[in-house]
Each structure stands twice: as C-alpha cells, then as structure tokens.
Amino acid sequence: MSSETRAKHNKYAREWHHRNKEKRNAYMREYRRNVRKQVLQLLGGKCTYCGCDTFEALEINHKNGGGTEESNKRKGGRSSTSLVMEIHMERRGTDDLEIACIVCNAWHKAVKLNGLLDGWNITWSPQPLS
Numbered sequence: 001m002s003s004e005t006r007a008k009h010n011k012y013a014r015e016w017h018h019r020n021k022e023k024r025n026a027y028m029r030e031y032r033r034n035v036r037k038q039v040l041q042l043l044g045g046k047c048t049y050c051g052c053d054t055f056e057a058l059e060i061n062h063k064n065g066g067g068t069e070e071s072n073k074r075k076g077g078r079s080s081t082s083l084v085m086e087i088h089m090e091r092r093g094t095d096d097l098e099i100a101c102i103v104c105n106a107w108h109k110a111v112k113l114n115g116l117l118d119g120w121n122i123t124w125s126p127q128p129l130s
C-alpha cells in the first residue's frame, strides 16, 4: 500500500469509527451482556441463597468479602478489565466467588461480613408487577 493510499485508508477508518459510534457502542454493550451471561452461567446461573435466576438481578459475590479491594487494585493497576472479563479470559479462578441476587448480596454483606444479627428470611417467588 502506498503511503497515500494508507493515509486515505486511515482517514476512512477514522471517519467510519466516528460515524458508527452508536452502532459500536450498542455492539459492545451486547457483547459485554453476553459475556456476563456466560460467566453467570459458569457460576451456576442463579442466586446461591434464594435461587433467583433473574439475570438482571444477579451479581458476582466474593464469598469472603474483599470485592471492593480487588476492584480498586484492578483500577490502581490501570486495567479496565472487569471481574467478569477476568473470569471470561480464565485469568482468574472462581473458587472464592458465588452468585447472589442483589437482595441476598446485601444480606450477605450485612450478616456474614458485618456481623449483623440474622433475622431475614429471603424467599424468591417471581410474579409480574401488578
């Protein structure tokens, strides 16, 4: 490729990139969503405590805490790779992780990590909003 052709090509690529920003963002969103789904499936696909399997409500939980520290360490290392991506790329094991829904995750934090007295009885029975 001549340097002139290359310059033209680069210009085109830059413009394409710019023109298709929305499309690219949508694609990346979808991609990340799929990866998250795969990783959640790998970890069992439902809340460890109440069995909730509503994808949007599920979170990856650190059994022994330390999630915030790990996330900070990642950011401190200037890596933008998320926990989900680390697992997806098999750069990180999953033995210390479990899936919890947002409700049970809050419970886990309060009772298991912060030592609050346990009086909750969380059950999941899905029903449409009325």
Ligand SMILES: [Zn+2]
Pocket: 047, 048, 049, 050, 051, 052, 100, 101, 102, 103, 104, 105, 122, 124
């Ligand atoms: Zn739950």
